[in-house]
Amino acid sequence: MSEYVILTDSSADLDDALVKALGVEVVPLKFIINGETYSNYPDNREMEPVAFYDRLRAQEVATTAAINLADAKEGIEPFLREGKDVLVLAFSSGLSATCQAFKLAAEELREEYPERKLFVVDTLAASMGQGLLVYHTAMKQKAGATIEEARDFAEDNKLHLDHWFTVDDLMYLKRGGRVSAATAVLGTMLSIKPVLHVDDEGHLINVSKARGRKASLAALAEKVGEMAIDPANQTMFISHSDCLEDAKYVAELIREKYGTTDFRFNYIGPVIGAHTGPGCVALFFLGEHR
Numbered sequence: 001m002s003e004y005v006i007l008t009d010s011s012a013d014l015d016d017a018l019v020k021a022l023g024v025e026v027v028p029l030k031f032i033i034n035g036e037t038y039s040n041y042p043d044n045r046e047m048e049p050v051a052f053y054d055r056l057r058a059q060e061v062a063t064t065a066a067i068n069l070a071d072a073k074e075g076i077e078p079f080l081r082e083g084k085d086v087l088v089l090a091f092s093s094g095l096s097a098t099c100q101a102f103k104l105a106a107e108e109l110r111e112e113y114p115e116r117k118l119f120v121v122d123t124l125a126a127s128m129g130q131g132l133l134v135y136h137t138a139m140k141q142k143a144g145a146t147i148e149e150a151r152d153f154a155e156d157n158k159l160h161l162d163h164w165f166t167v168d169d170l171m172y173l174k175r176g177g178r179v180s181a182a183t184a185v186l187g188t189m190l191s192i193k194p195v196l197h198v199d200d201e202g203h204l205i206n207v208s209k210a211r212g213r214k215a216s217l218a219a220l221a222e223k224v225g226e227m228a229i230d231p232a233n234q235t236m237f238i239s240h241s242d243c244l245e246d247a248k249y250v251a252e253l254i255r256e257k258y259g260t261t262d263f264r265f266n267y268i269g270p271v272i273g274a275h276t277g278p279g280c281v282a283l284f285f286l287g288e289h290r
Contacts (some may be wrong), residue, residue, distance in 0.1 A: 003083075003084050003085070004084055004085035004086060004087060004117070004141070004147040004150075005024075005025055005079045005084050005085070005086050005087070006022075006023075006024045006025070006087050006089065006134065006137060006138050006141060006150065007024065007025040007026070007027065007075065007076065007079070007086055007087070007088050007089070008024060008025075008026055008027070008088070008089045008090070008130065008131075008134045009026065009027045009028075009029055009067065009075075009090060009091050009098055009102075010026050010027065010028045010029045010040040010041065010042065010269060010271060011029055011091040011096070011098070011126055011127065011130060011269065011271045011272060012026070012089075012091075012127070012128070012130040012131035012134050013127045013128045013130075013131050013239050013266055013267065013268055013269045013272065014026065014042055014128070014131045014134065014135075014266065015042060015266045015267075016041075016042040016043040016044075018131075018135070018264065018266075019042045022134070022135065022138040022139075022142075023138065023141075023142075024134055024138050025075075025079070026041070026042050027067065027071070027072070027075035028040050028041045029064065029065075029066070029067060029091075029098065029271045030064070030065055030067075031062050031063065031064045031065075031270040031271060031274055032062065032063045032064070032065070033052075033055060033060055033061070033062045034060060038270070040269050040270050040271055047270070049241075049242060049267035049268075049269070049270075049273075050242060052270050052273065053241055053242040053273065053278045056273070056274075056277055056278055057278055062270060062273075062274035063274060064270070064271050064274050064275075066091075066096045066097035066098040066100075066101060067098050067101050067102075068101060069101055069104050069105055069108075071101070072098075072101040072102045072104070072105035073105040073108065073109060075105075076088065076102075076105055076106070076109055076118070077109060080109060080112075080113040080116045080118065081113075083116075084116075085116055085117035085118065085147050086116070086117075086118050086119075087119050087121070087137075087147050087150055087151055087154075088102050088106070088118075088119065088120040088121065089121050089123050089130065089133060089134050089137060089154055090102045090103075090120060090121065090122055090123060091123070091125075091126060091130060091271075092122065092123060092124045092125055092126050092130070092198065092202030092203075093122045093124070093202055094124060094198070094199075094201050094202025094203040094204075095126055095198075095202060095203070095204065099120070099122045099123075102120045103120050106118050106119075106120050117147055117148075119147065119148075119151045121151060121154045121155055121158070122202070123154070123158050123161075123202075124158055124159070124198070124200065124201065124202030125158060125161050125163065125198060125202065126163065126198060126202075126272060127163075127239050127268055127269075127272045127282055127284075128237035128238070128239040128264075128266060128268075128282065128284050129161050129162075129163040129198060129237070129282070129284040131237055131239075131266075131284075132161060132235070132236075132237045132284045132285075132286075133154055133157065133158055133161050135235070135237070136153070136157065136286075137150050137153055137154045140153050157286070159200055159289065159290055160229070160286050160287055160288070160289065160290070161284065161286065161287075161290070162197070162223065162227055162228070162283075162284065162285050162286070162287040162290055163197050163198040163282065163283075163284055163290070164195065164196075164197050164219075164220045164223045164282070164283045164284075165195075165196055165197070165220070165276075165280060165281060165282035165283065166193050166194060166195050166196070166210070166216040166217065166219070166220060166280070166281055167193070167194065167196075167276050167277060167279060167280045168193070168213065168243070168277070168278065168279025168280065169277045169278070169279055171277070191211065191212050191213075192209050192210070192211060193209065193210050193211075193212065193213060193215070193216035194206050194207075194208070194209055194210075194216075195207050195208045195209065195210055195216060195219045195220065197290065198290070199290060200290055213246070217246055217249055217250050217253070217281060218253060220250050220281065220283045221250050221253035221254050221257065221283075223283070224236075224254050224257075224258050224260070224283075224285060225257065225258060227285075227287035227288055227289070228258070228285050228286065228287050229286050229287060229288060231254070231258040231259065231260050231285065232258060232259035232260055232261075234260065234262070234285060234286055235262040235263075235264065236251075236254065236260055236262065236263050236264075236283065236284065236285045237263075237264050237265075237266075237283075237284040237285075238250060238251055238263055238264070238265050238281065238282065238283050238284070239265070239266055239267065239268045239280075239281075239282045239284075240265070240267065240268060240280065240281050240282070241267065241268040241273045241276055241277065241278050241279060241280040242267065242278050242279070243278070243279050243280075243281060244265065246279075246281050247265055247281050248265070250281055250283055251263045251265075254283075268280055268282065
């Protein structure tokens, strides 16, 4: 069996310790603040998350860009050159052109390395939802799955990957065109917090509204009871944009009601955080459907 590498991009929001433990590779995506471009590595070597969110709170504007074809090839090719096969688990095509860049890169690289296996899976996921699919796929690899089996597992399970999240400040979603200006202003005045998810096409969808922060966090936890498969015995990921205590509050609600004990927390990275702003909490788990 040929050795293979599972490769993803940094929108998966996996922390450096987990990346190393899983043995996966991460291609950094880029973000721009005040005309300066930074790469988003799992070890946060170019900017710590707290510093990033402090700059957003200071009214600085962050923008992001998908990787280009050259970056995608540069991320994959060294492993092919070493004689390894590569399975790419890419950021949702419904939210970014990153997956398309990986697919185009793969087409070119297959011609250059015809003896190697190279697959690209559109996870239709984002943040630690993408990360959770990477986690489960990497665990299959560690259990002895071939690259084809790992690819098929990712394809078969990606639409069971539930994403539920809420934001504290609607103005960031307004800036990104996710809610209207009127909705953002009225929601801010009335302390209305949206509950959103990522659908089967990998798009961000506004599902419901909650009155106040605690209610919106409780609404995330309630989704576990509605949709999760065997919640007491699965690993759940919770990401946050510099509000760890709120993320832990959601975990405690789930622990008390559904018996889940295995939670992994990490920051929402700049690639997603530029669009959610500070105060976002996102919950990810395996469900009957999205």
